[in-house]
Amino acid sequence: MKRIFLFFVLAVGFNLALSAQVEAVEAADQAVEDTQEALEGAKMEFEKTTIDYGTIEQGSDPYRIFTFTNTGNAPLVITNAKGSCGCTVPTYPKEPIPPAQSGEIKVRYDTNRVGPFTKRVTLTTNASDEPIVLTIKGKVEPKAEEPEGVPSEGGNMFNSGGF
Template sequence: MNAAAEEAATDAKANPTIDNPNVASDVEAPNPDAPVLTFAEKQFDFGDIRPDSKVQHTFKFTNTGKTPLLIADATASCGCTTPSWTKEAIAPGATGELQVQFDSRGKQGLISKQVNVRANTQPNMTTLYIKGNVLTN
């Protein structure tokens, strides 16, 4: 055995890899009882939008899981888009709403924005999309 091979063998003995399924990992195990955030739609097209106007759309959702659903946060991809949502816990089978308002002031042409919704679900992030065409004056 050459010196490099001996060193590798020594390192392997000193630092053995242990495959133990009971050790925590970065991947969270699926919870079959977790809440499930099910949106009726995940994207909406406003079509033509008048300049300097505000338009809004309501995304409706249902908790199709087995435990209460709680939306922790909803963040938009820019300051022109403002989400607001049901803050109370949503019981299994119950519904809620997330409203998205878009302000066309200072915008023109085709727009595409996203809203990231973080909840106590697995996975914990759901992305909604809005788009439209801001007309010129």
């Protein structure tokens, strides 16, 4: 009888220990799933992270646009966008971008600065703990000047009605 009782106690104890482990494993699995969902959140994907202006003339169109999509499962919030110097000025959406929606970062570079350039725009978002860096580059050549002594539009003094 003692053996049957001992066997019964051991069986019940083993069963309790086993069910406790199963519950612990299930709880751990649920915690991993919850963490993965929380980590996914907003996700910012760009069509491209570098835009090359190419060779442009001084004073030409200073704007370029970076297009992105929120591929995550939570609204994307851009909290800051900062150019690497005063000659690079970004404009970004202030309202949250819902999942599966797109937005634009508009960057203005001062094209009155002659010479090659490589500038960066650093974004702070809720999509990543690390900043996102966008790059613009190109070369600004001086505006071609009209040679001296060549009359401008309107002709010369002899056929302009001046005499």
